[in-house]
Amino acid sequence: MRDILLIGINHKTAPIELRECMAFSKDESSTAIDALRRIDGIHEVLLYSTCNRVELLMVADDRSQAVDTAKRFLSDFNNIPLAEFEDSLYVHANDEAVRHLFRVAASLDSMVVGEPQILGQIKEAYRGAAQAKSAGVILNRLMHRAFFVAKRVRTETGIGDRAVSISYAAVELARKIFGSLEGKRVLLVGAGEMAELAVEHLIRNQVAETLVANRTFENGLELARRFKGQAIRFEEIAEHLRVVDIIISSTGAPGLVISRETVKPVIRARRSRPIFFIDIAVPRDIDPEINRLENAYVYDIDDLKGIIEENIEDRQKEAVKGERIIDEAVIRFREWHESLDVVPTIVALRAKLEAMADSEIKRTVQAQAMSAEAAQALQRMMGSFINKVLHDPTMHLKRDGMLGDKSLSLDTVRKLFKLDE
Amino acid sequence: MEAAIVISILLYLLSAAGYLAYFLLQKSYLQRAGIIVLLGGFIFHTAALVLDGIQQGHLPASNMRETLSLAGWATAGVFILLNYRYRLKILGVYAAPFVALIMVVVSQLPDEPAQATRLFKSFWLVAHVTVIFIGEAAFALACGVGILYLLQENSIKTKKRRFFFKRLPSLDLLDSTGYACIVVGFTMLTIGLITGLIYAKSVWGRFWSWDPKEVWSGIAWLFYAALLHERLTVGWRGRRSAIMAIIGFGVLLFTFLGVNLFMEGHHKEFTK
Numbered sequence: 255m256r257d258i259l260l261i262g263i264n265h266k267t268a269p270i271e272l273r274e275c276m277a278f279s280k281d282e283s284s285t286a287i288d289a290l291r292r293i294d295g296i297h298e299v300l301l302y303s304t305c306n307r308v309e310l311l312m313v314a315d316d317r318s319q320a321v322d323t324a325k326r327f328l329s330d331f332n333n334i335p336l337a338e339f340e341d342s343l344y345v346h347a348n349d350e351a352v353r354h355l356f357r358v359a360a361s362l363d364s365m366v367v368g369e370p371q372i373l374g375q376i377k378e379a380y381r382g383a384a385q386a387k388s389a390g391v392i393l394n395r396l397m398h399r400a401f402f403v404a405k406r407v408r409t410e411t412g413i414g415d416r417a418v419s420i421s422y423a424a425v426e427l428a429r430k431i432f433g434s435l436e437g438k439r440v441l442l443v444g445a446g447e448m449a450e451l452a453v454e455h456l457i458r459n460q461v462a463e464t465l466v467a468n469r470t471f472e473n474g475l476e477l478a479r480r481f482k483g484q485a486i487r488f489e490e491i492a493e494h495l496r497v498v499d500i501i502i503s504s505t506g507a508p509g510l511v512i513s514r515e516t517v518k519p520v521i522r523a524r525r526s527r528p529i530f531f532i533d534i535a536v537p538r539d540i541d542p543e544i545n546r547l548e549n550a551y552v553y554d555i556d557d558l559k560g561i562i563e564e565n566i567e568d569r570q571k572e573a574v575k576g577e578r579i580i581d582e583a584v585i586r587f588r589e590w591h592e593s594l595d596v597v598p599t600i601v602a603l604r605a606k607l608e609a610m611a612d613s614e615i616k617r618t619v620q621a622q623a624m625s626a627e628a629a630q631a632l633q634r635m636m637g638s639f640i641n642k643v644l645h646d647p648t649m650h651l652k653r654d655g656m657l658g659d660k661s662l663s664l665d666t667v668r669k670l671f672k673l674d675e
Numbered sequence: 676m677e678a679a680i681v682i683s684i685l686l687y688l689l690s691a692a693g694y695l696a697y698f699l700l701q702k703s704y705l706q707r708a709g710i711i712v713l714l715g716g717f718i719f720h721t722a723a724l725v726l727d728g729i730q731q732g733h734l735p736a737s738n739m740r741e742t743l744s745l746a747g748w749a750t751a752g753v754f755i756l757l758n759y760r761y762r763l764k765i766l767g768v769y770a771a772p773f774v775a776l777i778m779v780v781v782s783q784l785p786d787e788p789a790q791a792t793r794l795f796k797s798f799w800l801v802a803h804v805t806v807i808f809i810g811e812a813a814f815a816l817a818c819g820v821g822i823l824y825l826l827q828e829n830s831i832k833t834k835k836r837r838f839f840f841k842r843l844p845s846l847d848l849l850d851s852t853g854y855a856c857i858v859v860g861f862t863m864l865t866i867g868l869i870t871g872l873i874y875a876k877s878v879w880g881r882f883w884s885w886d887p888k889e890v891w892s893g894i895a896w897l898f899y900a901a902l903l904h905e906r907l908t909v910g911w912r913g914r915r916s917a918i919m920a921i922i923g924f925g926v927l928l929f930t931f932l933g934v935n936l937f938m939e940g941h942h943k944e945f946t947k
Contacts, residue, residue: 427831429845430845431847432845432847433846526911528913549912553834560834564837
């Protein structure tokens, strides 16, 4: 049975400086895959490289030899002496390699647990390996299991449910207030990366219109163009509060920009439709007292950070459930992987044929009302027939240095005779 | 007690348990189980009422036990309709235990034979009782939605969000469902009062006789009318509307139970 090996570094074992040096671009990784699969003893290769990790997945004959080869290869390819990164490398084999891959794909090993990008990156890497034909029977099966497990973890646990960034947390809150955000109007006061990100999330949630108010009208115009919205003058904020539903404020003003006195009459004019203020500025722009007005809600940066912390805790709790799903999947994969060994396959094949023969013999003996002696003769005949039938396939599977991929043949035999059912 | 009623009570209790489990564990199959079991309970309950009606030859609403049972039936029915109209699945966590509670009370009340059978043969009376109960069921659900609204609003306002924030839907959905319940309830209450007046005229010769139940129903009607009026004119919504829905249901409960228990009047004949 060939070994499944995984070698890599990630954000937990290596600092960014080292990860940068080790990272593979898309072209580089296809070159690397190509080079690695030509090496004797390495049968299947897959490589993924993201900003938080570089991992090399291999199916090889000789574990220690393959690991040494891969280490040397990484060192040569990236032009770093092995000594500089060897301590940061982790090497997993078989069950542990499978588990590691499943955990990565399910985003349990990510810096932000539950972030969805990693699965896409691994799929991309698999596509690369499939194109280079460096993924064979084992990696094909392994990767499909990994995608399946990742999907299961995502749907059966709440790992990706809760927002873990300020801008997503703001959208999550807005949805708890307004339900659908379709048709709602947004006002951005000031500018700033986080605030603009929040506006972009809101636009993706189909808000109707975005207004931008900036002290410098020209800057406001430019931002408004980016959001396909409309710029208003800073002095016009108060009157526009009647028509907007979500206000995101992020100015550098030293004092309050929107006070309780400004908002109080607006609530009545809005006929109590809810209004939601998101205050990202420090010092704050929005009077916190507004939160006490009816149907008005104010969240400042600390409130949002509080939400995120709670959500991260939640995700970690959900991650425990994810580990359970993965444990199960690792065992299932091991069963399949072990079945690819020659002996169990031949045993299973023989058992299947014998079972078929037995039931046919029984029927014939009954139908012909045969004597015990005749039945025994029939049994012996069937036994030697099965031996003859199995002789060539057995020799073929057992032959050392079999041409081509042994696991491919085993897999084919198992499929042809439906041995996995 | 008949088998159908016993089965329906058990199913209601089971449904209530399902919804509570759904609320705590957030597994959608629990909610689906909750509504299906509730539907089962409702079917048995309907069968029991129909059998009762055939046996007695009139609408089974001649004592406290029967009227309460009818009220529970209406609440279950209105909730089932609402469940398919609005996607407010979580309301079951209020409705199912509420119906189950009513029915448990029903099972504890004595089943006295009806006396004033003559009065029950009128179409106007059947219409009056049925429609009023559907209206009251809608108000009961409006009250439940109002409670959920206040819980969710509180968790958003105070920013202590853990438990309810995750489990309850958006304020907007709660508010609009509550409003829909009140509109339905008010329409039914209005029709119910009109049919009641017509029936009173046909039996006692006058529309209105200052019977305590009439008076309290009138008060409840005015209360809900004010609530709707304020919502349409100055936009009473959200928190205020939710509180009003809860108080309004309190008035209604008093009209239904308090008047029966503590006051005299011609409704007494039906609801001993």
